[in-house]
Amino acid sequence: MSGRPITEEDLHGYVDHVLPSDRETEVSAYLDAHPDAAARVAAYTQQRIALRAALAPVAEEPLPPELDLARMIARRGRPQRMNWWTSIAAAIVLVCAGGAGGWSLRGPSAPREGIAAVAREAAENFAVYGSDQSRPVELRAADRAELVNWAAQRLGRPVTVPDLTTSGYRFMGGRIVATAHGPAAMFMYDDNRGTRLVMLARPMAADQNAPMTPHAQAGINGYAWADNGLGYSLVGPAAPETLHPIANEVRRQLSRQI
């Protein structure tokens, strides 16, 4: 016996089997002499067993394919980092099938209308193009005029490219992408550390004007809003507190142009 008084921590340690064996013996002797403490420890022990049993089935479920670590590691090793295999597959099918075909791919829980849909489309496109190392944009920054023209043609209205240099992001270029709501303009930016941001813009059927709303999807943060019939979302892996002022700046610049 060490003679050290038994503490509350010892009792919990006893329940969780984390005590050194000599201390465990001491606690055991203490509990024999103190029925109140023993009752409490017994109740904690029962609770521990029940909690573990109640949650055990979750850990016994077969793993879904997207949690295949070996595949994630393999993907990482390739020159073209393709994160989010499913998004890419969905995008390829969308591009092939065109906007109309895209409807059939939409999950029942996916937001169908309004800026929630823009937010999701922006996050999906970020997932596909934001991780692309070889050709993230179709037209580079140098071809800005051509890109703006292309966007205006496909969207049926002028779209301006926001300048984010004051926020530390360079304009990389962009492309027209497919969404379930028709073509959208996608502009991409990066900073000195290679962190990319994507802004998506497309005409809105619902939510012609909508206040700025934050959204998050699998680690991608974004802010979506709509002004005068055009919906926008700025997305990226940056923290919301970093992204929010940039989104405000984008909105300020865009509203000035109209």
Add this chain to the structure above:
Amino acid sequence: MKDMLRQIEPLIPALRRYARSLLRDRSAADDLVQDCLERAVGNWSQRKNDNPRAWIFTILHNLAMTRLHRTVMRPRHIAIEDVQEDVYAQAPSQEDGLRYRELLQALDRLPEEQKSVLLLATVEGLSYAETAGVLDIPLGTVMSRLSRARERLLKEMDGEHSATVAHLRSVK
């Protein structure tokens, strides 16, 4: 990276369980685990923590907290009645199933910080020191939260039990 696969892959079921217990939503929890694993793959070589389990639980916990605290498109608190039946997988027998369901509902009513400590120390089997590291809190705080979580959960279950008994008596 072989190294990583060997050390992290066996932890994935536990990561799913922790994520689901916190988010109470199967697909959101799996998304979170996926995000966690992607980050782990990206940062494996730069990690400073030489305890892979504590390291990956830290990543997961931080992602879960970020998600719980800023999710806007999804209501932050889902009433327990609205949680799909299969969020936690089915328990072995009906009687146990009922009891486990009550227990998990009581668990969901715990303050988030008590719930995390209880799950990590009790269900995931992290040491108290590892739990303190994952949650970035002092060891003393782990102990007091664990103690409060256990007491509160006992009371809640006791309360439900007495309520059931009282109800049965009044019916007689």
